[in-house]
Amino acid sequence: MHPKEHQVGFMRAVALAACFFALTAAWSLSSKAQTRPPAAPTWSPSGQLERPADYREWVYLTSGLGMTYGPAQVTAGQHQMFDNVFVTPAAYREFLASGTWPDKTMFILEMRDAQTNVSINSGGQTQGGVMGIEASVKDRARFPNGGWAYFSFDGPQGLVPSTAPLPTTARCYSCHQTNTAVDNTFVQFYPTLFEVAKRLGTIKPTYDPTHRP
């Protein structure tokens, strides 16, 4: 072999090695960017929705206190609860851009005890322990009848690690279909996203803010 050919072969090897290293670095960084925050929802081998450990790091949408729906509900004298709503970060970013929820969107509704006179708070209410965790998931392939399913992680001995969807006869299915502002979700209660939906024109034509069930 001519010495020049050796030189060409050597340079070819150096170039390939350098590019392999650079591309590996790019791939590794790309994977890291994609896996934080972790993808949700996740499912158990038997097809149950797993309770996410990190939902408090998802994007917060709103809180209510003592929310009740419908004329039959009475709150006087009842102990009140805060409800905090979180959504998967990737779905949130998609909603900011399009005003719609992508497939695999997942919400967590966390109920917490409302407490009074904690530390220096002499008026009003602050949040205590978890009283319940519910979820909704959009997955058109898994839930072809409407695309959404609803879940409760409440069990007889506290929270369960995974759960099957509530039966489609549960009240949440019809209530979310009938009373929501955007695609089965109560965006009318999420002040920042309600503005986005108004601006992008994605509020359902059937949404009536004065409607009471």
Added chain:
Amino acid sequence: MHPKEHQVGFMRAVALAACFFALTAAWSLSSKAQTRPPAAPTWSPSGQLERPADYREWVYLTSGLGMTYGPAQVTAGQHQMFDNVFVTPAAYREFLASGTWPDKTMFILEMRDAQTNVSINSGGQTQGGVMGIEASVKDRARFPNGGWAYFSFDGPQGLVPSTAPLPTTARCYSCHQTNTAVDNTFVQFYPTLFEVAKRLGTIKPTYDPTHRP
């Protein structure tokens, strides 16, 4: 020039171009991973704290409704507000690991109008528009006297884009120093982090849950 030398020169150029492309991609992905979520706090050229555009994507800590402090406060008949607390994600992860706040920790306290009878909510209260935004920042070099400073983004015509620290004579400084469970922060009101601080033993020995100012 010998034809072989042309070939070597051409391959060298191809190798350099390929590696430049790959390294640029790696650098771009690396920057993207680091800037999402963006680092906070940021300061204007004149040293004012800039109001973060994306604090709703920080980590949510808690909400209260109608919180008041001290015996002189009266809430009866007053319109109530929700307060939502957010913290920079990197500081949150550090707190989970150590029970303490690193330098450059930043909190946002967002006040929102408490509304009744919105859509199908027939009892309780839901969140409306922003009524005020406040912040606190830990920065030992910038604020050597105690390490923390407090800010209000409320201006006469609404929210301002940046603001100087409140004077150290403002009530927030002494209140945060005297009544907080962990390092000038009201961790006693952040249920998930209060558990972390208890477990890691970082609650101040002077913290008295029964103390009223």
